[in-house]
Amino acid sequence: MSEMPKAYDPGAVEGAMFSSWLSGGYFAGRMAEGTDPYCIVIPPPNVTGSLHMGHALNNTIQDVLVRRQRMTGRPTRWVVGTDHAGIATQNKVEQKLAKQGLSRYDVGREKFVELCWAWRHEHGSTIVGQLKAMGCSCDYADERFTMDPGYQRAVREVFVKLFDEGLVYKGKRIINWCPRCSTALSDIEVEHEDVDAKLWYVRYPLKEPVAGRDHVVVATTRPETMLGDTCVAVNPADDRYKDVVGATVVLPLLGREIPVVADEYVDPAFGTGAVKVTPAHDPNDFEIGERHGCAKINIFDADARTTAETGPYEGLDRFEARKRVVEDLEKQGLLVKVDEHMHAVGHCYRCHTVVEPWLSDQWFVDMKPLAKPAIDVVREGKVRFHPQRWTGVYYDWMENIRDWCVSRQLWWGHQIPVYYCDACGEMTASVDHLDVCPRCGGSVRQDPDVLDTWFSSALWPFATLGWPDSTPELAYYYPTEVLSTARDIIFLWVSRMIMQGLRFAGDIPFSDVIIHPTVFNAEGKRMSKSLGTGVDPLDLMEKYGADGMRFGLMLQTTGSQDIKFAEEKLLSSRNFANKIWNASRFVLMNLDGYVAGPPAPDTVADAWILSRLGALADAVEAGLDAYEFGEVARALYDFFWSEFCDWYIELAKGRLAAGGSARLAAQRNLVFVLDSALRLLHPMMPFITDDIWRRLPSSDPERAESLMAAAWPTGLERFRNPDAEASVAIVQEVVTAVRAVRARYQLAPRAKVDVFAKASGAEAVVLEGEADHVRALAGVDVLVIDTKAVKPAHAAVAVAAGVELFVPLAGLVDFEKERGRVAKELDAARADLDKLTRKLGNPGFLAKAAAEVVEKDRNRSSELQATVTKLTAQLAELE
RNA sequence: GGGCGAUUAACUCAGCGGGAGAGUGCCUCCUUUACACGGAGGAAGUCGGGGGUUCGAAUCCCUCAUCGCCCACCA
Numbered sequence: 001m002s003e004m005p006k007a008y009d010p011g012a013v014e015g016a017m018f019s020s021w022l023s024g025g026y027f028a029g030r031m032a033e034g035t036d037p038y039c040i041v042i043p044p045p046n047v048t049g050s051l052h053m054g055h056a057l058n059n060t061i062q063d064v065l066v067r068r069q070r071m072t073g074r075p076t077r078w079v080v081g082t083d084h085a086g087i088a089t090q091n092k093v094e095q096k097l098a099k100q101g102l103s104r105y106d107v108g109r110e111k112f113v114e115l116c117w118a119w120r121h122e123h124g125s126t127i128v129g130q131l132k133a134m135g136c137s138c139d140y141a142d143e144r145f146t147m148d149p150g151y152q153r154a155v156r157e158v159f160v161k162l163f164d165e166g167l168v169y170k171g172k173r174i175i176n177w178c179p180r181c182s183t184a185l186s187d188i189e190v191e192h193e194d195v196d197a198k199l200w201y202v203r204y205p206l207k208e209p210v211a212g213r214d215h216v217v218v219a220t221t222r223p224e225t226m227l228g229d230t231c232v233a234v235n236p237a238d239d240r241y242k243d244v245v246g247a248t249v250v251l252p253l254l255g256r257e258i259p260v261v262a263d264e265y266v267d268p269a270f271g272t273g274a275v276k277v278t279p280a281h282d283p284n285d286f287e288i289g290e291r292h293g294c295a296k297i298n299i300f301d302a303d304a305r306t307t308a309e310t311g312p313y314e315g316l317d318r319f320e321a322r323k324r325v326v327e328d329l330e331k332q333g334l335l336v337k338v339d340e341h342m343h344a345v346g347h348c349y350r351c352h353t354v355v356e357p358w359l360s361d362q363w364f365v366d367m368k369p370l371a372k373p374a375i376d377v378v379r380e381g382k383v384r385f386h387p388q389r390w391t392g393v394y395y396d397w398m399e400n401i402r403d404w405c406v407s408r409q410l411w412w413g414h415q416i417p418v419y420y421c422d423a424c425g426e427m428t429a430s431v432d433h434l435d436v437c438p439r440c441g442g443s444v445r446q447d448p449d450v451l452d453t454w455f456s457s458a459l460w461p462f463a464t465l466g467w468p469d470s471t472p473e474l475a476y477y478y479p480t481e482v483l484s485t486a487r488d489i490i491f492l493w494v495s496r497m498i499m500q501g502l503r504f505a506g507d508i509p510f511s512d513v514i515i516h517p518t519v520f521n522a523e524g525k526r527m528s529k530s531l532g533t534g535v536d537p538l539d540l541m542e543k544y545g546a547d548g549m550r551f552g553l554m555l556q557t558t559g560s561q562d563i564k565f566a567e568e569k570l571l572s573s574r575n576f577a578n579k580i581w582n583a584s585r586f587v588l589m590n591l592d593g594y595v596a597g598p599p600a601p602d603t604v605a606d607a608w609i610l611s612r613l614g615a616l617a618d619a620v621e622a623g624l625d626a627y628e629f630g631e632v633a634r635a636l637y638d639f640f641w642s643e644f645c646d647w648y649i650e651l652a653k654g655r656l657a658a659g660g661s662a663r664l665a666a667q668r669n670l671v672f673v674l675d676s677a678l679r680l681l682h683p684m685m686p687f688i689t690d691d692i693w694r695r696l697p698s699s700d701p702e703r704a705e706s707l708m709a710a711a712w713p714t715g716l717e718r719f720r721n722p723d724a725e726a727s728v729a730i731v732q733e734v735v736t737a738v739r740a741v742r743a744r745y746q747l748a749p750r751a752k753v754d755v756f757a758k759a760s761g762a763e764a765v766v767l768e769g770e771a772d773h774v775r776a777l778a779g780v781d782v783l784v785i786d787t788k789a790v791k792p793a794h795a796a797v798a799v800a801a802g803v804e805l806f807v808p809l810a811g812l813v814d815f816e817k818e819r820g821r822v823a824k825e826l827d828a829a830r831a832d833l834d835k836l837t838r839k840l841g842n843p844g845f846l847a848k849a850a851a852e853v854v855e856k857d858r859n860r861s862s863e864l865q866a867t868v869t870k871l872t873a874q875l876a877e878l879e
Numbered sequence: 880g881g882g883c884g885a886u887u888a889a890c891u892c893a894g895c896g897g898g899a900g901a902g903u904g905c906c907u908c909c910u911u912u913a914c915a916c917g918g919a920g921g922a923a924g925u926c927g928g929g930g931g932u933u934c935g936a937a938u939c940c941c942u943c944a945u946c947g948c949c950c951a952c953c954a
Contacts, residue, residue, distance in 0.1 A: 004913095006913085006914070007914080007916065008914095008916085174952095192950090192951085199954085218954080219954065220954060221954065222954085233954095265952095265953085265954095266953090266954085267953055267954085269953095270953060270954065271953095271954065274954095275953090275954050276954075277954090278954095282952080282954075283952050284952050284953075284954075285952095285954085286952095287952085343953090343954090344951090357952090389883070389884085390883095392882080392883080393882080393883075393949075393950085396881095396882075396949095396950070397950080400950090400951090487948090487949085488948095488949090491950095518948085520947090522890095522891080524946085524947070555892090555893095555901095555902080556891085556892075558892080558893070560884075560885075560892085561883075561884050561885085561947095561948075562884075562885075562947075562948080563891095563892095564891065564892085565891090566890085566891040566892075566902085566903080567891095567903095568890085568891070568902065568903040568904085569891075569892085569902065569903085571902090571903075571916080572901095572902050572903070572916090573902095574916065575914095575916040575917090576916090577916085578914065578916045578917090579913090579914065579916080579917085581913085581914075581916095582913040582914035582916095582917085583913060583914075584913085585913050585914075586913030586914080587913085588913095589912095589913070590913090630892090630893070631893080631894095634893070634901075634902095637901090637902090638901085645913085645914085646918090649913075736919095736920090739919060739920065740919090740920060740921090742908095742919080742920080743907075743908065743919060743920035743921080744920080744921095746907080746908055746909095747908095748908095748909080748911095749908095749909060749911045749918090749919085750911070779911095832898075835898090836898085839897090839934085839935075842934055842935085843934080844933090844934030844935085845897095845934040845935070846934080847934075848933085848934050848935090849897075849934065849935075850897085853897055853935095856897085856898090857897080857898085860898070
């Protein structure tokens with residue numbers, strides 16, 4: 001056993017400790033027939049990712065839950081792995097190619113995919129290594145990836161099943177197109193942002209004047225799309241335009257003749273009440289176009305540059321096209337006016353480019369049939385959200401769910417398992433690769449698109465366990481227990497796992513969903529690497545240790561939906577680790593002559609700390625069950641620091657020095673309480689607790705080598721003892737009052753004082769019994785406890801726990817100071833008493849308040865009365 | 880346009896129906912043999928404003944204000 005240095009050094013402990021956990025095999029899931037396992041699947045971080053504060057928080061939560069369950073003896077498994085992250089990974093590889101002046105088209109699809117795999121093998125385990133640095137107890141031996149061969153088969157299986165059931169279909173629709181990523185996006189992958197924009201009013205001349213008018217003015221936020229206009233729409237009930245419905249307008253700049261149609265969609269109150277309609281570039285216009293049989297003219301290519309359809313404007317970037325169109329309209333006097341207008345513009349969630357609504361062929365999943373059962377399981381309480389308020393968010397989304405565009409025009413990902421026959425035109429979905437058409441034997445081409453990354457992530461809880469095969473893992477661990485994640489992927493991921501789990505694995509994927517707070521920086525802004533507004537968990541672990549970071553995060557994890565990251569919580573957590581270290585060091589330094597034995601609540605102090613330990617165990621148990629991590633962390637901190645260190649260790653010092661049976665009893669209780677506290681602390685602070693725990697003496701030959709495998713404390717509530725707690729409260733109050741006197745007169749620590757305590761009843765009994773403790777803790781030489789104690793002439797005074805205290809300080813007492821302080825205390829006590837007296841004199845209170853509340857207030861009232869009496873007397877004596 | 884969250888000590892936050900709390904910071908004293916990443920003592924708040932319910936409200940309800948987040952195809 002190595003000597004413990006004076007300060008805890010995380011760096012000296014963490015690496016070696018983690019290795020010992022790994023080699024000890026503690027992380028591996030063990031399946032035992034007939035047992036109820038505890039399984040969590042990690043939200044797979046992107047292979048492109050590195051640990052950020054959200055990961056740090058989320059994975060601390062999961063590790064806390066898993067470690068605690070493991071200690072209860074339940075078979076546990078925390079499934080770890082990464083997500084192939086289609087767009088993100090493809091971007092990385094494309095960037096790498098770009099440095100060599102190449103595009104993915106230069107290398108070709110096959111080679112490009114190879115490069116992606118190479119990238120994944122090179123960089124993909126960065127984040128897993130960072131999880132290890134945090135101490136996360138994942139099952140690393142069995143790491144998963146959303147592009148593993150088995151996983152790929154699971155994805156194809158799901159797609160083909162959906163295809164066969166008609167739940168996935170191909171359609172030409174307006175989708176969200178990212179011109180930079182060159183792919184379609186689903187609706188929830190588009191981030192809407194309000195921007196200050198303009199509303200242009202454009203004059204569209206009528207071909208023939210109608211009822212005295214020769215034009216219609218339309219309002220638009222996107223003038224360039226007029227190049228694809230195929231009609232103008234007005235509301236049928238709008239009298240202003242009654243006469244022009246059916247007329248023909250001549251599209252400015254291009255001269256195309258297009259009709260004026262009447263459509264209910266148009267809001268007469270907005271703009272001019274006349275809308276230009278571009279069916280190929282706006283979902284609403286698409287609908288209008290469908291209803292009126294208008295042509296759909298695609299004016300942009302995949303890079304959002306104008307096509308040949310735009311005639312003289314061909315080949316322009318969309319924003320350049322806007323500029324040119326506006327200029328030309330102005331030149332021709334067709335621009336009526338321009339208003340400032342705020343509206344929402346969609347951006348790609350991956351690269352933040354403005355998304356283009358674009359008409360194209362895509363694959364969609366029909367979501368309504370999948371959503372229904374997924375709503376039901378939440379409604380029936382089979383899947384629970386924590387905090388509960390997120391169920392409402394979930395329902396809103398699920399009840400208004402729209403079809404999911406799942407095809408992506410990328411190369412990295414799960415290629416859609418659909419094959420087209422060149423000969424007969426047959427379209428076949430197949431789990432196994434096809435070379436020839438099953439209908440005519442002709443040659444087939446596979447659909448070039450890949451699936452949305454989230455399509456494969458949705459299968460994570462069961463695909464990682466071996467589905468579609470009926471593996472023992474699947475049977476044993478599925479459904480899993482808890483899914484902990486951030487709120488921004490409730491729709492993208494959580495809802496889809498529930499839907500697919502029910503559909504394909506035949507059950508809910510997990511029973512409890514923890515939506516943890518989002519970590520913002522100290523200014524309340526989103527942490528962002530590119531903006532430099534982030535904090536790096538690795539730096540934090542360097543500064544505060546992994547345990548310090550974890551505990552500091554747990555302290556901040558409350559029911560609130562945001563965390564403004566407070567680094568000082570990590571500082572105090574590092575200090576806390578040091579406190580644990582030194583308290584343990586003290587215990588270990590005082591074990592000479594120790595013989596193992598059970599804890600014994602023989603003395604008041606022992607009964608008290610064991611009672612407090614029992615209360616702590618209850619609080620930790622209840623808090624973890626309710627996922628109230630902040631409360632658990634606070635309970636642990638307060639117990640260990642404010643009770644165990646501040647009082648119990650101090651109370652034990654005398655008996656340790658006394659030797660004999662008193663020393664042995666104190667040693668046993670110190671070891672027991674420390675051991676139990678380390679167990680309770682372990683899920684949140686795994687490294688330091690295990691390091692210390694291994695140093696503790698034990699007579700148990702079966703004792704585990706690591707605290708990870710030690711038993712979670714149970715049955716500590718047997719130590720609960722209200723009498724002992726009340727007694728120690730008296731000691732604490734009296735000691736604190738004497739210390740306050742000492743501080744007031746700045747007495748040296750070694751300078752002893754005498755104390756006359758005017759006490760009777762229970763207080764007198766307790767003080768008599770605990771006199772040695774009071775003397776040791778308050779620096780008292782002679783302690784006189786007497787019902788008739790009188791104040792010596794030159795004495796400082798205090799009232800604590802209903803006991804009058806006199807501290808003779810010959811020549812030191814500042815009577816002015818004493819009077820001032822006593823008077824102030826008296827005022828406060830009187831104010832409290834007045835309030836209480838009024839309350840107790842209120843018939844409504846006496847009649848309606850709970851009996852124990854009235855009783856408690858009566859007791860408090862008489863205590864306050866006694867205090868007021870005593871303070872009054874003391875004030876008189878100080879005259 | 881809907882929905883959610885926040886507003887408590889200088890700062891970051893707990894508490895969410897019966898005596899206003901913590902951490903950090905601040906002030907005083909202390910290198911006392913577990914710990915100065917410490918010990919002892921202290922100062923500091925009309926719990927965002929206004930109504931209401933209740934014997935009793937930081938806590939429940941309504942309303943206003945400010946900040947933040949999500950959802951929503953009004954050009």
